[in-house]
Amino acid sequence: MTEQSIFSVISPIMVGPSSSHTAGAVRLGLMARNIYKDSFSKVKFVLHNSFATTGFGHGTDKGLLAGLLGYMVDDPIIKNIFNLIKDVEYSYEYVQDISRFPNSVDIIIDDKMKISGDSVGAGEIRINRIDGFDVNINGNYDTILMIYKDKPGMISTVSDIIQKYKINIATLHCGRSSKGGTASMCIELDIPAGEELTDKIRHLKDVFFVTNVRKLK
């Protein structure tokens, strides 16, 4: 829900005690799940700053894990998640780093993918780094995430493909490692892109990786 909705001040229905440290943590986990998509057997959470110091009393550790396993912010299971998980190996690390946002986390799944995000208040979140690439995903829109070789014309080629499917682009966020290096693009859409559309982008020359990231409910 956008900030303009009255439901931004009379919801979410959630398990307590903190919208930023509990609901935000669950949503960060859910978002990582939407990005990683595959099943997994191992996860490590690196909690930074306020997440590290007060996370235990706010159930931040439980929330992150529960979200990653697909439980919603109001699921009473969150409280007892540690007793219910058998086949996933999980660990936590606590770090103070003033260069990072006060409530921030790195989620490392199966030693394969590192997803970093912040809980920015009132349950709102943003994913800002995936495997070293700057991204900008807040879970309020369905998003196409792509990694590609930085070169002229990529943005217009991709937006042409999206336009052919009559989908409106809400926002566009690009970043790159260096000129001609590796670049990332996050395209927020008003309606979700189908697999056919993402396949078309996937088959473009110099596109390394594309995925549809579903928005959070």
Place this chain on the structure above:
Amino acid sequence: MAILSFQDLLEHTKKENKSIYKIAQEEEAALAETDVDVIRLKVTENLIAMREAIKNGLTSTEKSVSNWCGDDCVKLPEKYKRKHALFGQIFEKITTYALATAEENLRMGRIVACPTAGSCGIVPAVIVAVSEEEKIPESKQIDGLLTAGIVGLIISAKVRLAGAVAGCQAECGVASAMAAAALTEMLGGTPGEVIQAVSLALKNILGLTCDPVCGLVEVPCIKRNAFLAVHAVTAAELALCGVESKIPADEVVDTLKITGQLMSPLLKETSQGGLAKTKTALELEKKLGIKG
């Protein structure tokens, strides 16, 4: 939403000859591209979740993770059974329900953030307690919650509703203004009176700091929910009597924002000042093994 100030809101109500909740539900329906009925249904779901949180909180004595809090709510009905509260049964229910919800929150129960989780007990306590005692029908309660919603939204357009931004003014303080607005609406107040209730409630929480002990949403947050729920009733009652704030609501919100900016960061959800740095708080911190 086009309405960004209380002045705007009041003008809309006059121009269209509508109550505040009607404008709220129409704006919300337009935003979500749906019908007003769908919006009211969603508000009802929130109301039901609020009642459930109260019900669950009333009977539980389960402690929080820190083991300090969670067993206060049950003390109230025990005492009130022996001897009624000076202010009568509505006061009894409001204080009990506010504690019930806030305690349910700290033990990781299911609550409705309103506007935040730390302030989740205030709006439900006022709406549910008064509705039970005054036999206010569900549709009027929905009107009340919609009114609270648009009030919170207008404030949040100017101030981020987070203790880290403007102290507890922006959490329990705003919740209290939202509850005051809901109550004024439910008791038949005019749009002007609803907005007066908001001004009166907010003016009297200016400067409220956020200094939670050990950074947890427990001390002083839980009990503050009961205090500010009662505060909301005072604001609504004065507004319904025709008492007007000399400073208009929009200017009070501006003041809240500026006061938040003037407030030391030590008193804005960092647990580096205030109650969080008292001798007892530091001892608790040591016991819990928290490093600041």
